[in-house]
Amino acid sequence: MEAADTIKILVVEDDAHIAEGLHLNLTLQNYDVQIAANGIDGLRKWKDWRPHLIVLDLMLPGMDGLRVLQNIRLEDERLPILILSARGEAADKIKGFGYGVDDYLAKPFNLEEFLLRVKRLLSRAVWQPGQGERSPGDRESVWSVYVFGNNRIDFTTASAFCRAGEIQLTEQEIKLLKLFISNRGKPLSRRKLLEIGWGYSRDTTSRTVDNFMVRFRKYFEDDPQKPVYFKSRRAVGYVFEHE
């Protein structure tokens, strides 16, 4: 097990008092802690700092906590994430777990319980290889191979067999494909695609989304001008469907 003082925890919480209180307590437990006050800052710190665990509040200004969660899960399913939220109804918890959170604690919470849950999540994460690392090759994943029409996407090798032959997919393309597949049949707005697929950074525009769609259609559609799998819905966005 890694030495306790190298374990990094990212706390995404907008209330300054609570954030500082969590920082204090986790530091006293010998973790290395950073705070993010909103979703976008949280995603940035996750990408740059690579924490071992994330404590996530749901009611964040700007990007909602669940969108942040979805964004992270598209790239990393293993990273332990604990939600700390004022919304503690069963329906909220179900939603959170549905999006792949590992633990859910309602506010106001008991400090000792929180610390123990964090400790447990971290110790479990150590047993699996490649914790938090982005090597698509050795990750054991629920995503393996996906087939639709004459196309076959292999997530383990980040490649696809399609109309254009065998192609390597970029990380961003993989993320988007996962997003579309998990929302098969449901239209996704450009805004949602930007927030979840790209973490809504300032230099992406919805043109970026459209360009990606053109690319997907070129790869996967028999006739890119008449898309069957990646359709657009006027005023709503894009939808991925197939029989």
Added chain:
Amino acid sequence: MKSFSWFLHPVIIFIFSIVALGLSLFLYIYWYVEVSAGLQTVLRKTNLDPSQFVSWQTWMVIMVLSILVGIILVGIFIIFVYQMKANALYRLQNNFINSFTHELKTPVTSMQLYLETFRMHELPREMELKYIDYMLADVARLTENINRILNLARIEAKIFEGKFMLHDLVRVVEEFCARNGELFRMSTIRIHNPSGREFPYPINRPLFEMLIMNLLANAVKHNDSETPEVDISFLPQHNGLHISFADNGIGFERSDARKIFRKFYQIERPGRPQEGGSGLGLYMVEHIARLHKGKVRAASKGAGQGAAVTIILPWRPEQPAAQLEPPDVQQ
């Protein structure tokens, strides 16, 4: 999207009913004409005396039927509109409950966190003091929220303290600003009284001060400027006294001018986080103004161009105190 199917059902039912109604009106008239013609033929063939049968003029039948159908139509439409309003209010109320729950739970969470931390660890005194100050700030925040909700409940039930007494409104505002200078020390508040006169009017002082507080707090909160500025002006007009609160804040679109007074309504600004307000401030302001027999108007040149909220009170220059009747209140 879930909200879409919510909308679709009453609208479809509404359209369907209208179509069915229109169709039935057409058919009633059509069949009436058919039956009438048929009856005429029978009468002619059998040589019966037509005066034995009540014969209505066709145009009168159509008119009566149309009026009745028209009334039904109006009824359906009114019910439909009420339904839409009830739905909107429900949704806003839901949003309010969600955001208010967060507003209440957050300071409580913070206090529990620090208290349990103190129990677990012995911290150096300056750290302790810092966190004790945080907790006191949380208590203040909670108290403010509790008071807000209670005030709202009281105002709606018309249960409030203080009688309606004659006060010079300019003095009331000046004294309020002086007493609460600390709260607004980061802003500039100016009072203008170009006519220089006094404006005695019967007010319930605690309520009126709540109104002033809400307007000033709004002006300062929804404000991106370095120094928020509020100009309070007393302008007697032909229809009464206009007290306007003009600020250099983020303003609003024309279309929101009446909506902002609705209960729980908060303008959605995608770029900015929800300011954690309750959407109740202006609702209370209008309510209080009405209790004082006045009304409120809001105006703004557009987003980013400030706003002005004006209270209009039916004040008359020469009004002996005896004539002014305070409204009915439960004490």
